Amino acid sequence: MQLKLRGIRKQFGENEVLKGINLTVNGGEVVALLGENGAGKSTLARVISGAYPANEGTVEIDGSRVAFHKPQDAMKAGIQVIYQEFRHNLFPQLTVAENLYAGERSGRHGRLWSNRVLMQKDADEVLRSLGMAMSPRSLVRDLSVPQQQMLAIAKAIGEDASMVIFDEPTAALDQAESEALFVQVRRLREEGVAIVYISHRLTEVFGLVDRLVVLRDGVVALETIPANSSEREVVAAMVGRPIENFYPKEQHATDHTVLQLRGLSSAGHFSDVDLQVRAGEVVGIGGVQGCGKGSLLRSLYGLLPVTGGEVQLEDVVFRPTTPRAAIGSGICYLTPDRQNEGLAVQQSIARNISMATLDAVTSAGMVNAQAEEARGEKMRSALNIKAPSVRTPVSALSGGNQQKVLLGRWLMADPKVLLMEEPTRGVDVGAKAEIYRVMNEQTSRGVAIVLVSSDLPELVEMSDRVIVMREGRVVAELAGDDISQESVLHHALESATP
Amino acid sequence: MNRLSALALQLRAVWMLLGVALILFIATPYFFTRSNLLAIAMAASVTALLAIGETFVIILGEIDLSVGAMLGFCSVITAMVLPRAGLVMGLLAGVAAGICTGMINGLLVTKVNMPSFIATLASMSILSGLTLYLTQGNPVGVSSDAFRSIGQARILAVPAPIWILLVCAVVFGILLARSRFGRQVYATGDNFEAAHLSGMPVTRVKVAAFVISGVLAGIAGFILTARLGTAQPSAGKGLELTAIAAVIIGGTSLTGGRGAVLGTVIGALLLGTIDNGLNLLNVSPFLQDVVKGAVILFAVFVDRNAGPIRAVVQSLKRVIPRTQSPTKESAPTP
Numbered sequence: 001m002q003l004k005l006r007g008i009r010k011q012f013g014e015n016e017v018l019k020g021i022n023l024t025v026n027g028g029e030v031v032a033l034l035g036e037n038g039a040g041k042s043t044l045a046r047v048i049s050g051a052y053p054a055n056e057g058t059v060e061i062d063g064s065r066v067a068f069h070k071p072q073d074a075m076k077a078g079i080q081v082i083y084q085e086f087r088h089n090l091f092p093q094l095t096v097a098e099n100l101y102a103g104e105r106s107g108r109h110g111r112l113w114s115n116r117v118l119m120q121k122d123a124d125e126v127l128r129s130l131g132m133a134m135s136p137r138s139l140v141r142d143l144s145v146p147q148q149q150m151l152a153i154a155k156a157i158g159e160d161a162s163m164v165i166f167d168e169p170t171a172a173l174d175q176a177e178s179e180a181l182f183v184q185v186r187r188l189r190e191e192g193v194a195i196v197y198i199s200h201r202l203t204e205v206f207g208l209v210d211r212l213v214v215l216r217d218g219v220v221a222l223e224t225i226p227a228n229s230s231e232r233e234v235v236a237a238m239v240g241r242p243i244e245n246f247y248p249k250e251q252h253a254t255d256h257t258v259l260q261l262r263g264l265s266s267a268g269h270f271s272d273v274d275l276q277v278r279a280g281e282v283v284g285i286g287g288v289q290g291c292g293k294g295s296l297l298r299s300l301y302g303l304l305p306v307t308g309g310e311v312q313l314e315d316v317v318f319r320p321t322t323p324r325a326a327i328g329s330g331i332c333y334l335t336p337d338r339q340n341e342g343l344a345v346q347q348s349i350a351r352n353i354s355m356a357t358l359d360a361v362t363s364a365g366m367v368n369a370q371a372e373e374a375r376g377e378k379m380r381s382a383l384n385i386k387a388p389s390v391r392t393p394v395s396a397l398s399g400g401n402q403q404k405v406l407l408g409r410w411l412m413a414d415p416k417v418l419l420m421e422e423p424t425r426g427v428d429v430g431a432k433a434e435i436y437r438v439m440n441e442q443t444s445r446g447v448a449i450v451l452v453s454s455d456l457p458e459l460v461e462m463s464d465r466v467i468v469m470r471e472g473r474v475v476a477e478l479a480g481d482d483i484s485q486e487s488v489l490h491h492a493l494e495s496a497t498p
Numbered sequence: 499m500n501r502l503s504a505l506a507l508q509l510r511a512v513w514m515l516l517g518v519a520l521i522l523f524i525a526t527p528y529f530f531t532r533s534n535l536l537a538i539a540m541a542a543s544v545t546a547l548l549a550i551g552e553t554f555v556i557i558l559g560e561i562d563l564s565v566g567a568m569l570g571f572c573s574v575i576t577a578m579v580l581p582r583a584g585l586v587m588g589l590l591a592g593v594a595a596g597i598c599t600g601m602i603n604g605l606l607v608t609k610v611n612m613p614s615f616i617a618t619l620a621s622m623s624i625l626s627g628l629t630l631y632l633t634q635g636n637p638v639g640v641s642s643d644a645f646r647s648i649g650q651a652r653i654l655a656v657p658a659p660i661w662i663l664l665v666c667a668v669v670f671g672i673l674l675a676r677s678r679f680g681r682q683v684y685a686t687g688d689n690f691e692a693a694h695l696s697g698m699p700v701t702r703v704k705v706a707a708f709v710i711s712g713v714l715a716g717i718a719g720f721i722l723t724a725r726l727g728t729a730q731p732s733a734g735k736g737l738e739l740t741a742i743a744a745v746i747i748g749g750t751s752l753t754g755g756r757g758a759v760l761g762t763v764i765g766a767l768l769l770g771t772i773d774n775g776l777n778l779l780n781v782s783p784f785l786q787d788v789v790k791g792a793v794i795l796f797a798v799f800v801d802r803n804a805g806p807i808r809a810v811v812q813s814l815k816r817v818i819p820r821t822q823s824p825t826k827e828s829a830p831t832p
Contacts, residue, residue: 301695324697333695341691346755347684355685355696362678369676409696 001027001062001078001162001194003048008057010043017043019218020057027162030185030195032205035215036238036400036428041198042084044215045165048196049081050074075103078162082152082169084426089152092141097123099140100155130154131180145172146289153181163194170201171426174289174454175489182208200428202231203457214238238429247461248436252280252443259331259417259448261300264309269295270472272309277417279446282439284453284463286488292472293452294336297419300450301326301333313416327356330416334407334423336452342406345395349387350376352394353408360412379408384434400431407438418442421452436462456485468492510800511748511764514793518768522775529778536657540725542770543663544569546763547718548737549744550670551711553762556745557674558687558704559754560607560614562711564599565741566734567625572596572712573719574629577638577729585644593716599625600712604705622738629731637728649724659721663763666717670710671759683707688755743790744769747797768793 003025010018017040025031033041046052048059050068059066061077068074071081083089091099097119101109109119123136132150140148149172157164166185170178185208188195199205205212206226214222214237222229222237235246256279265271270292277283285293298304300311302320311318318329326333335341343352350373354361361371376390383404387397394405403423410418420439424432439449439462453459459466466483468476468491476491522529548565555562572592580588599621606617640646651658674680682703686693694700715734723729748765750757772793776786 303695322697323695324699327697335695341689341695344685344688344692344755346688346751351681351685354681355693355698358678358681358698365677365679367676367678367681 002060003079003163003194004060004063005044005048006058006060008044008047008054008059010040010047010052011055017218018047018054021215021218021220023213023220025163025194025196027192027194028189029211030189030197030209031211031213032209033196033198033213033215034200034202034205034234034238035221036430039215039238039428040218041215042167045081045083045167045196045198048074048165049079051081078160079165080156080161080163081165082156082167084167084171089155090140090148093139095137095139096127096134096143096151097136099151100126100136100158102155126154126158130184144289146174146177149173150177150181153184157184157188157193161188161193163196164188165196165198167198168200168426169197170199170204175456176288176493178204200426201455202234206231216240235429246433247458248433248440249462250440250444251464252440252446253464254279254281254446256446258314259450260312262310262312264296264299264311265307266295266299266304267307269299269304270469273469273474275467275474277448277450279448280443281464282443282449282451282462284451284459284466284483285469286456286459286466287469287492289454291469291492293469294421295472296469297333297421297450297452300331300419303333327413330414331419332356332410332413332415332417333419334410334421336422336425338402338406343394343402345402346393348376348391348393349380349385349397349405350390352405353379353390353412356409357412375412376408379412382411383408383438398428400427400434403427404431404434407435411438411442415447417448417450419450419452422454423451424453424455424458456488460485460488511761511768511797514747514797515764515768515771518771518775522771522778525775526778529775534774534778536660538770538774539660539663539767540657541773542766543659544718544722545737545740545744545769546663546766547666547714547721548711548741549748549762549766550666550759551714552738552741552745553748553750553757553759554670554674554683554707554710555614556742556750556752557683557754557757558707559690560704560707561618561742561752562603562708563615563618563738564603564622564625565711565715566737566739567622567629568596568599568712568715569719569722569734569737570729570731571599571625571629571719571734572716573723573729573733574633574638574731576716576720577640577723578632580640580642580645585642585648588645589716589720592720593713596712596714596716596719597709598712600709600715601705603712604708607708608701608704626732626735633729633731635731637730639728640723645724646727649721649727659725662717662721666714667759667763670714674759679703679706684755740769740790741766743794747794765797 005021005023008018008021009016021044033044035041043052047054050071050073053069059068066077091102094102100123101119109115120136127134127136132154134143134147140151143151149169153169169181173181185195185197197205197209209226212222212224212226212229212234213220214234216238222234257276258279259277261273261275264273273296275283285296287293295304299306300320302322302325306320311320313329313331320326344355353376354372358367361368361375373390380387380390385401385404385408387401394402397405423435427435443449451459451463460483463483466478466488467474468478468488470492478487528534548569552562552565572595575595576588576592579591603618603621606612607614648658653661674683682693682698685696685698686700686703690700722733744765745757745762746752747768748757748761750761769790772789773786776789
């Protein structure tokens with residue numbers, strides 16, 4: 001199939017998001033759609049899928065004009081979209097098999113009564129062919145986030161797609177799972193499926209796609225093939241100016257140990273972790289999903305029970321019990337899931353920023369709203385949060401700016417130790433650079449940072465030291481020149497290689 | 499939250515109230531009289547007090563179905579204690595009963611992890627049953643003149659219950675809008691996990707909201723008993739739904755994180771005004787609930803469709819200049 005877009009324009013109220021997009025995608029081709037948050041990638045995907053009608057322009061499939069009024073129209077034409085909010089497309093209370101065949105119209109698994117045995121058998125085959133280790137009988141709500149993501153992908157590509165649009169498919173996946181996904185993408189390409197691949201991760205895009213299309217402010221800013229381009233050129237096209245050093249890592253590590261873990265364990269999550277973090281140092285933790293790196297941060301923050309070992313914070317033994325206690329002792333935790341456990345999105349920027357430090361603007365139980373807004377204003381300019389005012393509700397902000405608000409909340413608390421998990425997930429290039437700048441600034445003031453990230457280049461470039469975890473244990477500690485993407489991956493996956 | 503939009507939500511209830519008042523003002527000469535307006539406020543004061551407590555609970559994303567039953571329970575307790583221990587102890591006993599039941603509701607929701615709908619449905623049933631058992635189904639008369647005078651007394655020509663409502667509305671309104679506790683209520687209701695991870699005492703906040711609901715049910719029970727001179731065991735029956743309706747009409751979101759006391763009070767006044775107007779217009783009492791239901795639907799409809807409605811208004815505005823513009827454009831062409 002060949003999809004051709006001509007002069008697509010889309011506008012929401014006064015805000016013109018797409019300003020005349022021309023794009024052709026051929027069968028058997030993977031086209032990357034790149035751009036900062038707000039550049040129009042997701043809107044374009046929704047126009048193609050029929051979720052949004054375009055204000056102007058035409059969509060052609062194999063030379064004949066089509067008009068999709070709703071997503072079902074596009075699905076009938078064989079266009080499948082895996083949205084970033086993939087969980088919206090799954091039924092959490094149903095089983096994996098039932099989810100896979102929820103949209104089935106052939107009646108193969110029964111019309112009035114479903115033939116569960118056959119359904120599970122078929123599902124098992126599909127899952128196996130995709131290299132996914134999950135039971136067709138398990139409930140979707142019990143799956144991990146990456147498993148759900150993979151299921152959403154399996155569901156979409158299982159339905160005889162002639163075109164698949166992936167919107168940030170690897171945002172929730174770790175390296176190994178991403179690799180499994182890439183295998184699927186390549187297989188689809190072999191089968192002649194047209195693929196649009198939206199991602200923030202340039203490294204993976206360069207290895208995967210046949211053509212790169214960069215959007216900026218609703219127009220195509222660059223169209224090229226990977227062999228003729230470079231990450232630098234793409235980034236420059238995305239932000240409209242060249243970025244000199246993408247990872248502006250500064251060295252601020254001192255000799256003063258702030259956080260020390262001795263044999264820390266949390267039953268079922270990780271065991272026997274020894275770790276030292278010094279003031280001004282960034283210690284990265286690498287490993288695949290489920291290796292215990294996230295659980296380690298959560299237990300330090302009092303969200304998971306510590307079942308053994310000891311935490312020492314500066315000179316005193318610290319027992320992590322609740323987030324409140326952790327914040328009180330100077331430990332702050334940047335969650336990877338800003339929607340579900342980070343931000344109160346209906347509340348204003350200022351209120352979100354002061355959530356962890358309300359006491360500072362409270363006297364006699366009453367909040368001084370002026371002082372609160374002044375603090376928010378300061379943080380807004382320090383972090384370059386783009387919003388009309390600190391009274392703007394957080395829901396109105398882009399992902400990158402929301403992340404900065406969340407980060408601002410913790411900077412306000414003046415932490416000694418900042419636990420950062422996926423600090424740049426779903427965040428555009430500009431905001432990423434901003435967040436790295438903040439990390440430098442904090443370490444220069446003596447803050448100790450523990451960084452958990454599945455973005456390997458970020459982990460490698462921003463860390464002074466990297467420890468690698470596997471199956472709940474620390475398997476390697478890398479420093480200096482030993483830190484590389486290859487070495488982290490090697491230790492993270494060691495059991496898989498003979 | 500954006501202050502303007504918060505205010506606009508509450509203003510919606512104000513507009514509806516003014517609209518209904520205007521209609522009644524035109525339709526009947528009796529509506530806009532001093533005594534009638536005071537009667538409306540008197541009648542609304544009980545539901546408004548319950549609804550203020552309910553506002554805290556609903557902003558937290560929970561619901562309290564037991565407020566009506568709590569009111570009945572508290573007023574019976576007040577009426578039983580009062581002859582033996584005096585006015586102040588009677589009030590305190592009623593409020594204490596509200597605090598205890600609210601606390602139990604809160605602990606069931608937070609510590610036992612029950613959905614508030616179920617927990618308060620059960621406590622509603624238990625409390626109304628207990629109330630009937632305590633009184634054997636009979637009203638409890640109160641002979642104390644001092645007590646009755648509270649229901650009928652006037653300060654600056656305004657009945658005492660309205661003053662009590664005003665004081666409660668101001669105190670709890672400020673508590674919600676300006677205090678640290680209020681911030682914690684909004685944040686917890688908006689995103690429980692985020693509030694928890696920000697170190698907020700989320701469990702305590704939820705329990706406190708249910709306790710506030712109980713306290714206000716106690717005060718409302720006290721007022722109602724004083725006004726009637728007896729404590730009716732079934733006094734609060736169905737009031738929980740009116741209170742919830744007032745909260746929703748006042749612009750508070752059932753999903754939590756959004757709302758305010760002012761809107762709730764206006765919502766209660768609006769429902770009271772509708773009741774009163776339908777009586778004045780001689781509408782069958784059986785139809786009154788139909789009208790109230792329609793008002794709730796309308797308020798929620800406006801709330802849910804604020805965006806589309808605004809878009810329609812804007813496009814209407816755009817159409818008007820557009821129909822004029824061709825004449826402007828055609829003028830320069832030869």
